[in-house]
Amino acid sequence: MPFLCKPSSHCKIRIEGRNQRENSAHPPCSLTMSEEAVSAEDQDRINTFNKANIHNNELLAKIEAKKKSLQDLEDASEEAMITMEADALMLRVGECFIRLPEDAISEHIECEKGRLSAELEHLRAESDRLREQMDQLKATLYARFGQQINLEP
């Protein structure tokens, strides 16, 4: 098993031979394999890949959060619909709850839903764009370095 030098990040350049002493059961890494020369463009590609990966992960977290808010809004509008009592609803704005008539509340919910869906759409498009970029970089880098580089999560 090759020793991977970067537990913190996604893209790993293999370090040869370090675990020979630590684990003799493994055959020593092939030393005849000459190191592929890393060019400045390769370095750029690796950097871009790393950043794209970090950004994509951030985006995915944001998408999850937005999805949850949207679901909460759906639940809220359902609950608002089945409430019998007139003027029983309060809307949370910031830290306070404000008593509002039902139609104002449902209007607010619909408006928020529209806003969130648009934001979600935007985030998804951005994430797709990043994934595409990462796939391209992955193909190029694996073609260049093969087993010497590890770009898997």
Next chain:
Amino acid sequence: MTTRHRYPRLTDAEGPKQIPKAVFIEDVEDYIGPANPLEVHRNLNELLQKYRFMEEEFGKKQRALQEKLPEIKEAITVIKFLKDRRGHDEPLETHYQLADCIYAEASVPPTETVCLWLGANVMLEYPLDDALALLEQNLNTAAASLKDLGDDLDFLRDQRTTTEVNVARVHNHMVHIKAKVLAQAQTQAQSTRAEATDGANN
């Protein structure tokens, strides 16, 4: 490599915010030159730790700012809401948080002004429109500094990745040197043994 730097340089000219830029190694052997590879490796690792530390610090700052944005946005929503209520006669019925898990009732008559907490134990009363303008300006400033911080973080990430690759390449180079020395020693031993047996046979 310039002769001016006898020791391999770790970083180049400064990037934004005085963050040093990691050098890209064209050729590892040429880069190390006459220096001790182990020492170069150690220094690069040290640099990597520094970049990691900085990245973490910037990340913390970014998270703090990211938390601030929704707060400002919420305040803006409240003020917009109050503005919409100006025409109404009846007071606004609210429950406000008195302490954790305790809410009290308050009725707010239609208002033209609102008090903004400016920090440092200062609260100032503003007309609604002015308050809105101030908060929107704050929001824009916060968004702008968040973007700046994101750019700095991206720069730092590039330097960190470059340094990580440099560490790996210097390490690989050291392994290659060791292997070469070992192979040379082996061939030498073999040839001496061959000579010895040759001598014994004759």
